[in-house]
Amino acid sequence: FALHEAYDFIASLGIDVPKHELIADTDALEKRLAAIGREYSSRVVLKIASPDIHHKAEIGGVAIVENKPETLRAKFAEMLASAKKARPEARIDGVLLMEMVEIEQELILSLIDDATFGHVLSIGKGGTLTEIFKDIALHPAPVAGGDIEKMLRSLKTWPLLEGYRGAKGADIGAITAFAEKIAALARKNGDSPLGDFEIAEFEINPLVTTKDGRVLPIDSILRFREAKKIAPESAHPNLTNLDKLFKPQTIAVVGASDTPQKMGGAILGLL
Structure with missing residues (x-):
């Protein structure tokens, strides 16, 4: 689009x-x-x-x-x-x-359908410096408002959003509300809220806060596709036995990206 x-x-x-x-x-x-x-x-x-x-x-x-x-x-x-x-x-x-708007803060916000993890929301430092800072937090859907604020607080650049050395802080509530509406586009229980279509990729960069208190999308990439048919039972992981996950005898990492903005890269960084 x-x-x-x-x-x-x-x-x-x-x-x-x-x-x-x-x-x-x-x-x-x-x-x-x-x-x-x-x-x-x-x-x-x-x-x-x-x-x-x-x-x-x-x-x-x-x-x-x-x-x-x-x-x-x-x-x-x-x-x-x-x-x-x-x-x-x-x-x-x-x-x-x-x-023309007067920009105070620049963020990146995206909802991407990952082949392994499904819809994943990410938010972080945006604008032309995104690739330099590589300061991104990720969360698989579903995502609630409390999750989004935790994601923001986990960023290395959180002090800039909060208001560093007396500078005016961003409206965290408004940013969270914006991100919640994007997160709501993710599949729920295997169904797309958009009916026959679903989000393949939705990136807003930069998402800006302005001097007059607005939160605005300045540039965006948006791609839809035909909604996947996912059986309800496969939309939820089996959590009955997690010993193999939390108490593994060995670990093999195969094909994980070393890019921290991707879900596989984020998990790799925590190992």
Whole structure:
């Protein structure tokens, strides 16, 4: 899904999203220029709108520009041309124009269907520094609000969220409420809450807190698939005898990722 389509889905969950609009072509831009000048602040964000282009900045597909007709016209044309040249095979829906927000904290939040563990929620330090910090907490579904706060508190960067050295802390309650709504999309007792479809991958990076107290998804990857048919008895593990798990004579690690953001990597790190 393109970002504007992901925003539509997120908004349908009752979650706030940035003010935005999809502009398909130069004719559509001309018709909206006067209204954009009135309805948005002095600076706006432009992003190429395509479900096939995830790393938009690398092809000139993201820009912060002054909200002036001549600037918008020039950057709009430049962005479309750059994207079509870099990714001629990609579906390009136009350019997404978004409000400019003042960011305080950046997180990453995802719900991914792991082949072994099923739906797993992860949350951690987000933005462009995600791969550097590698500060991620994971929890297999189901996930409750208390679990999410524990995940946040387990992060190395928790002091930044709490408010480090007198700095304003993030609204942990609002972040938790946001994450709960995403976690609620996971399968329950083998059934998808979305009916015939289910989440294959849903990543929001960054999920930001703003200076005016909002929690907003800025960028997102969203993939659905046809819901799996899982027998109710297989949706719950057999917990009658855990001796082999907690009192093993030997341990073999086969095919586990060393990436801490993945469930297998998280377990490997605890051995």
